[in-house]
Amino acid sequence: MWRRQLQKELELLKERELYRSLRLMSSAQGPEVVIEGRRVILMCSNNYLGLAAHPRVKEAAKRAMEEYGYGAVASRLVSGNMVVHEEFEKLAAQFKATEKALLFNCGYMANVGVISTLCDSAEDLVISDKLNHASIIDGMMLSRARFVTFRHNDMEHLEKILKGKRARRKLIVVDGVFSMDGDIAPLREIVRLAREYEAMVMVDDAHATGVIGETGRGSVEYWDLYGELDIQMGTLGKALGGFGAFVCGDEVLIEYLINRCRPFIYTTALPVPVVAVAIESLRMLMEDPSMVKRLKENVEFFVEGLRRKGIDVKNQGTAIIPVIIGDEQKCLAISKRLFELGVYVAAIRPPTVPKGTSRLRVTLMATHTREHLERAIHAFERAFSEIL
Ligand SMILES: Cc1ncc(COP(=O)(O)O)c(C=O)c1O
Numbered sequence: 001m002w003r004r005q006l007q008k009e010l011e012l013l014k015e016r017e018l019y020r021s022l023r024l025m026s027s028a029q030g031p032e033v034v035i036e037g038r039r040v041i042l043m044c045s046n047n048y049l050g051l052a053a054h055p056r057v058k059e060a061a062k063r064a065m066e067e068y069g070y071g072a073v074a075s076r077l078v079s080g081n082m083v084v085h086e087e088f089e090k091l092a093a094q095f096k097a098t099e100k101a102l103l104f105n106c107g108y109m110a111n112v113g114v115i116s117t118l119c120d121s122a123e124d125l126v127i128s129d130k131l132n133h134a135s136i137i138d139g140m141m142l143s144r145a146r147f148v149t150f151r152h153n154d155m156e157h158l159e160k161i162l163k164g165k166r167a168r169r170k171l172i173v174v175d176g177v178f179s180m181d182g183d184i185a186p187l188r189e190i191v192r193l194a195r196e197y198e199a200m201v202m203v204d205d206a207h208a209t210g211v212i213g214e215t216g217r218g219s220v221e222y223w224d225l226y227g228e229l230d231i232q233m234g235t236l237g238k239a240l241g242g243f244g245a246f247v248c249g250d251e252v253l254i255e256y257l258i259n260r261c262r263p264f265i266y267t268t269a270l271p272v273p274v275v276a277v278a279i280e281s282l283r284m285l286m287e288d289p290s291m292v293k294r295l296k297e298n299v300e301f302f303v304e305g306l307r308r309k310g311i312d313v314k315n316q317g318t319a320i321i322p323v324i325i326g327d328e329q330k331c332l333a334i335s336k337r338l339f340e341l342g343v344y345v346a347a348i349r350p351p352t353v354p355k356g357t358s359r360l361r362v363t364l365m366a367t368h369t370r371e372h373l374e375r376a377i378h379a380f381e382r383a384f385s386e387i388l
Contacts, residue, residue, distance in 0.1 A: 017328040018349055028053040029241075031368045033344070040344040041372045043362050048319045049210050049291045050367030051241030051281045064276030072269035076103075077258070080269030088279050092246045095282060096217060096234070097226050100254035103275070105267055107206050107235035107245040108135040111173075113263035114202065114231060114247055115139030117256070118171055122146060125167035129153065129174045131181060133204060134352075136173050145171075152178075155189045162197035170199035176208035176219035180353050180361060182320025184212065187223045202231035210239025211319050215289035236274075239319075240281040244270050295319055295366040298373060302364060305377035311384060313362075321362040323380075325388075331358035334383050341379035 013019040027034040029052040033042045051057055064084065074080035085103055092101035104110035116139055119126050124145035128136055131152045140147035148165070150157040162170065172194055174185040187203060194201045205218040213221025216239070220229055231253060236244040247257065257264055285291065296317060303315045306323070315321050325331040328349050335347040338360075349358045364373075 017332055023344075023346075031365050031372055035339075035344055038339070038342075040339060040342050041368070041376055042344050043364065043368075043376060044344060044346045044360075045365070046207070046238035046319075046363060047241055047365055048239040048295055048363065049216075049241065049281075049285065050365045051239070051284065054241065054281075054284070056280055056284060057241060057277050060276045060280035061273040064273045068272040070271050070273060072271060074269065075265060075267060076269045077265055082269070082272060082275075084272050084275040084279065085269060088275050088282070089246070091279060091282050091286075092234070093248055095286060096220060096232050096248040098232065098248040099250045101246050101248045102254045102257055102264065103270060104245040104247060104264060105270055106237065106243065107204070107233065108138075109263040109267070110233050110235075110245040110247055111135035111204060112139040112142055113261040114233065114257065115171065115173060116143035117261040118200065118202075118231075119143045119145035119169055121168070123168035125165055125170045127158065127161055127170060127172045127199070129178075129185065131178050132173060132175050133179050133206070136175075136204060139173075153183070153186055155186060155193065158190065159193055159197075162193055162199060170197065171202060172199050173202045173204070176203045176205040176222075177212060177318045177320065179207055179320070180348060180359070181314070181322050182207070182318045182361075183314070183316050184208075184222070184318065185219070187219050187225060187229070191223075191225055191228050200230045201228075202233065203229055204233045206233070206235040206238055206245075207318065207320060209234040210285055210292065211295065212317070214292070216285050216292040236278045236281070240278060240285070242277040242281060243274050244278055291366045295364065298364045298366065298368050301370065302362070302373050302377065305373065306380060309377060309381040309384075311380060319363050319365075321364070323360040323362060325358055325360065326356055328358045330387060331360065333387050335360060337383040337387060338379055341382060343376045343379045 023035055025033050025035050029047050072080035089101040121144055126140045126145050126147040128149050130149045203219045208218035210216040232248040234246050236242045306313050313321050313323050331347040338345055345360045345362055348361045
C-alpha cells in the first residue's frame with residue numbers, strides 16, 4: 001500500500017520534470033572529473049579553492065590517521081574530544097577573529113542546532129531571509145520559537161518586522177552569500193537594525209568562507225564587521241574542501257552551545273583525519289590568500305565571456321553564477337547538452353529554487369584554467385543556441 005503511494009508520487013515527479021537521480025563520479029574531485037565514464041569540466045561543485053584533493057590535504061589525512069586512527073568514537077562531551085578538535089577551533093577563532101569557535105559535524109547540523117538552541121520558546125522570534133538555506137528553515141521549524149521571513153534582502157521589510165513584533169529574544173539569520181543566487185546579504189544594514197531593535201545576528205557563511213573578503217574570511221571581512229556579528233557559521237565542505245562546520249562567537253555563546261545544543265551534544269565527534277584536513281586547509285588559506293584572488297579572476301573572466309555571447313548572468317563577485325532558464329524541461333535539456341559537450345552543470349529545480357526559476361547554478365574553482373573556462377563558454381553558447 002505505502003509502496004504504491006510512494007511510487008505514484010515518484011511518477012508525478014517524473015511527469016513534472018522534477019525527478020532527481022544520482023550521478024556517479026569515479027575520479028578525484030577537481031576542475032576535471034570522470035562522471036559515468038566521461039571526462040568533463042566540473043562546474044557545479046563547491047570545491048571553490050580546489051582543496052578537496054590537494055596533496056597537502058591528502059598528506060594531513062594520512063599523518064593523522066597514522067597517529068590517531070580514524071574515529072573519535074564518542075560525543076565530544078564523553079570521550080571524543082581530541083587534540084585535533086580543539087586545535088581546529090583555536091585556528092577557526094583566530095581566522096574569524098572571535099573569542100571562540102565550536103566544531104559541528106556539518107553545516108546542516110550547525111544551523112539546526114544553533115537556531116533551535118538560541119530560540120527555544122514561543123517567546124522567541126527567528127527572522128529569516130526568504131531565500132535562506134533549507135537547513136535554516138529546518139532549524140526554525142525544529143525550534144519552538146515563532147518564526148517569520150522577510151523578502152529577500154529587503155531591509156525595509158526586515159525593519160517592519162523588528163518594529164512590529166515583541167519577543168524575549170530575536171534572532172536575525174541570513175546566508176552571507178545566498179546558495180542558489182550567489183548574491184550577498186547587506187550585513188552592515190542588518191547589523192545596524194539588529195542593534196536598534198536589540199536582535200542577535202547570525203550569518204551562515206557556507207559560501208562566503210574562503211570566497212569573499214580579501215583574504216577569504218567571509219562576511220566579517222567583506223563588510224568589515226569585526227566584533228559586530230554575534231554568530232558566524234562556516235562550513236568545511238565547500239571552499240575548505242573537506243567535511244564539517246564551525247560556529248564562531250564569544251565565550252558565552254560557545255559555552256551555552258556546548259551545554260545546550262543537542263546536535264552538538266548527542267552525536268559522535270568528527271573523525272580525526274577529517275579534522276586534520278580542516279586544520280591543513282584553513283592553514284593553507286591563511287598562508288596563501290592568493291587562491292581567493294585566483295577564484296575571483298576566474299569568475300570575472302567567465303561572467304564576461306558568457307555576457308559577450310549574449311548570455312545574461314548575475315554575479316556579485318562570489319563563486320556562484322546562476323544562469324536562470326525558468327522552465328524545468330529546458331533547464332534539464334541544456335544541462336544534458338552541456339554534459340555531451342564536456343561540461344557538467346547540474347540543473348537546479350523546485351523545490352530547491354522557486355517555481356519558474358530553474359537554473360544552471362554554475363560554480364567555479366580557483367583551479368579552473370583559462371582553457372577550461374574558454375571551452376565551457378563555447379559549450380554554453382552552443383547549447384543555448386540549440387535549445388533556447
Ligand atoms: C547556505 C548553506 N548552509 C548550510 C549548508 C549545509 O552545510 P553542510 O553541507 O556542511 O551540511 C549548505 C550546503 O550544504 C549551504 O549551502
